[in-house]
Every structure is written in C-alpha cells, then in structure tokens.
Amino acid sequence: MPVRLFRCTPTKLTTFEDCPRRYRFTYLDRPTPQRGGAFAHTSVGAAVHTALARWWDQPLERRTPERAAQLVTEAWGAWPTPASGGFRDAEQSQAQRLRAEAGVAAYAARLDPRAEPVGVERTVGTPTAALAFSGRVDRIDRRPRPEGDGDEPVVVDYKLGRRVPDDDDARSSLALGLYALATGRTLRTRCRRVELHHVPSGTVAAAEHTSTSLERVVRRAESIASDAVRAEAALAAGADPDEAFPTAPSALCAWCDFRPSCPTGQRTAPAAEPWAALDPA
Ligand code: SF4
Structure with a gap:
C-alpha cells in the first residue's frame, strides 16, 4: 500500500x-x-507583512520608503479599539502604527527596489518520504552564488519580536529549513541560504544549509x-x-489562543494582556 x-x-x-x-x-x-481575542503584536505583524508584500506590487518609481509607510497605514485597517486588534486603546494603536510606519520605511530604504524577488508570499511545497509539505514564504530573493557561477534563491522571513534573532535562530529554524528545501524543489534549483530579517532593527540573521542539514530538518x-x-x-x-x-x-500558555478552553493552561500561567508583547512605542 x-x-x-x-x-x-x-x-x-x-x-x-x-x-x-x-x-x-x-x-x-x-x-x-x-x-481568546486578538493579540496586538499579531495585529502589528499582519499589517507589516501586508505592507512589505504590497510594496513589491508597486511600480518601480513608487517603491520608496514613504510609500512603504503609507502601505502600513492602509494595512492597519480599523484597529483603534481593543476588540479589533488587541490594542489597549486608540492611543496605543496610533502610537504603534507610527512606530511600525517608521520601522518599515527604514527597512524599505535599505532595499534595492530594482531587485525583483522571485516570489513574495509565495507558496512552495514538496513531498518527502512521509510528508506533503507546503508553506508560504515571505520573500524569495535571487542573489549571486558565492561560487560566482550564476545565482540562486534565498529564503527571507520577516520578524518583528522584541528579541533580535541571531544566526543560530536562522540555522535551527524548522520552518526556514523546510522552506529552503521546498523552494529549491519548486524552482528546480539549489536553495541553501535562509535569512531572518528583523524589520524594527534592520538586522539580518542568516544560515547556509547543506544537503546534510536539510536531511536533518526533514528527519525532525x-x-x-x-x-x-x-x-x-x-x-x-x-x-x-x-x-x-x-x-x-x-x-x-499565557499567550495561547485556547486558554479559555484549557483549564491546564489557565492554572499554568496568568493570562497575558493582549498588548503585553508590544515594544514600547
Ligand atoms: S496547555 Fe493549554 S493553554 Fe497551554 S499551550 Fe497547551 S492548549 Fe494552550
């Protein structure tokens, strides 16, 4: 069978x-x-991801930092209330929006608008011996190979948390490893490099996979x-x-969506305020 x-x-x-x-x-x-209800940091993350994806849909002359900030505003939607975004109040939502606009504009200023990505929010997939894996990659860049013989795709994942990721995070990420494998197979080329782009700080954490490290990812x-x-x-x-x-x-458990349905989680940790993971604006 x-x-x-x-x-x-x-x-x-x-x-x-x-x-x-x-x-x-x-x-x-x-x-x-x-x-439970929405978390504000998740709302901020969704708006920033949407803005950065739409930025690449703009005509070349509109791929500017200013347009990037506007796209955050457009993606922010109707989140002036705690019920629709997890923010404490309209004042906190506005302060966070301004902060996100500034962060995304600064990030966009470091991008080359002519460096058309291979994919933005692109779905990649591959079977393995036991899995039918698929996932959506924030961005797939095309960069010159270090060996100087052509170019190859690079998996880029946006991060927004308080903690700035480092190269070990990029190397040990199950998601990034699977994305690299699936990107290579989907595009029928080799894909080794994975990067975590911390948008608020502009920091890039990176790792280069090998066939051995990708095999380890698949086994895990x-x-x-x-x-x-x-x-x-x-x-x-x-x-x-x-x-x-x-x-x-x-x-x-403090952050789990299903706390209201989980007595164990309720006993384990007090519920986090929905805005507790936001950076101070
Ligand atoms: S134990 Fe319950 S609250 Fe904690 S992560 Fe699991 S499901 Fe969520």
Missing part, C-alpha cells in the same frame, strides 16, 4: 511540537473550541509528523482525546 503522506505546514508541525492539546484544538476538534519534521499521526490514529480508534493529545504546559 502506498504511504499516505501527512499534509503539513511549518505551523502545524510546531503547534504539535509545542503542545499536542493545542494541535487538537486547532486542527481536529470541530466545532473549534472557544478562543517527519519525527514530529509521526507522533501526530500516531496520536490521530489513537483518537480515531477511540482513545481518550485528552490522553491522545496531552497538554504541554509552559510559559506559552
């Missing part, structure tokens, strides 16, 4: 790795259990998938859902 491949994205894999109960809530339980992803498949099979065979998908309480 052919092996049924486990369809996954990086988020699906890391959700199971972080907490199997959260995975069940997200992907299996229907109707979906009650979730397939190991997580195999645990998820086993848990799903146990559930289908009638196992107690809470035993098949145990909780993994951690500091992340």
Whole structure:
C-alpha cells in the first residue's frame, strides 16, 4: 500500500511540537473550541507583512520608503479599539502604527527596489518520504552564488519580536529549513541560504544549509509528523482525546489562543494582556 503522506505546514508541525492539546484544538476538534481575542503584536505583524508584500506590487518609481509607510497605514485597517486588534486603546494603536510606519520605511530604504524577488508570499511545497509539505514564504530573493557561477534563491522571513534573532535562530529554524528545501524543489534549483530579517532593527540573521542539514530538518519534521499521526490514529480508534493529545504546559500558555478552553493552561500561567508583547512605542 502506498504511504499516505501527512499534509503539513511549518505551523502545524510546531503547534504539535509545542503542545499536542493545542494541535487538537486547532486542527481536529470541530466545532473549534472557544478562543481568546486578538493579540496586538499579531495585529502589528499582519499589517507589516501586508505592507512589505504590497510594496513589491508597486511600480518601480513608487517603491520608496514613504510609500512603504503609507502601505502600513492602509494595512492597519480599523484597529483603534481593543476588540479589533488587541490594542489597549486608540492611543496605543496610533502610537504603534507610527512606530511600525517608521520601522518599515527604514527597512524599505535599505532595499534595492530594482531587485525583483522571485516570489513574495509565495507558496512552495514538496513531498518527502512521509510528508506533503507546503508553506508560504515571505520573500524569495535571487542573489549571486558565492561560487560566482550564476545565482540562486534565498529564503527571507520577516520578524518583528522584541528579541533580535541571531544566526543560530536562522540555522535551527524548522520552518526556514523546510522552506529552503521546498523552494529549491519548486524552482528546480539549489536553495541553501535562509535569512531572518528583523524589520524594527534592520538586522539580518542568516544560515547556509547543506544537503546534510536539510536531511536533518526533514528527519525532525517527519519525527514530529509521526507522533501526530500516531496520536490521530489513537483518537480515531477511540482513545481518550485528552490522553491522545496531552497538554504541554509552559510559559506559552499565557499567550495561547485556547486558554479559555484549557483549564491546564489557565492554572499554568496568568493570562497575558493582549498588548503585553508590544515594544514600547
Ligand atoms: S493553554 Fe497551554 S496547555 Fe493549554 S492548549 Fe494552550 S499551550 Fe497547551
């Protein structure tokens, strides 16, 4: 019998790795259990990602820092209230918008507007022995090979958190490794370099994958998938859902969407204020 491949994205894999109960809530339980409200840092991240994607849709002469700031404003939408974005109030939303505009404009000022990316928010995918992997890459650049024999794609992922990522983060990222593998296979070329672009600081953390390191990434992803498949099979065979998908309480429970549906998470950490992860504006 052919092996049924486990369809996954990086988020699906890391959700199971972080907490199997959260995975069940997200992907299996229907109707979906009650979730908490929006987090402001997620809203800021969505607006910045949208602005940076649309910037590349602009005609060349409009790919300017000023236009980048305007695109943040346009993407900000109707978020002056805590109910629609996780902000404390309209004043905090406005201060964060101004901060995001300045950060995105400064980031855009360092870009070459003529360096047309191979893809922006492009979906890439590949099968492995056990996975049908797909994911959406923030940006795929084309850069000259260090060897000087042509060019090759580079995976770029935008980051906005308080912590500035370093090269170890880029090297150890399961998502970036899978993106590199899938980008290479989708574009039928070699893809080795992955980069985390921390938009607020302009810092770039980078790593170069080898065929060996990509094999390690695939093994890690397939190991997580195999645990998820086993848990799903146990559930289908009638196992107690809470035993098949145990909780993994951690500091992340303060930020988990499913806290309202998870007594373990509620006992583990106090709920974070929806705006607590914002940088001071
Ligand atoms: S609150 Fe914590 S234990 Fe509960 S589902 Fe979320 S991450 Fe898992």
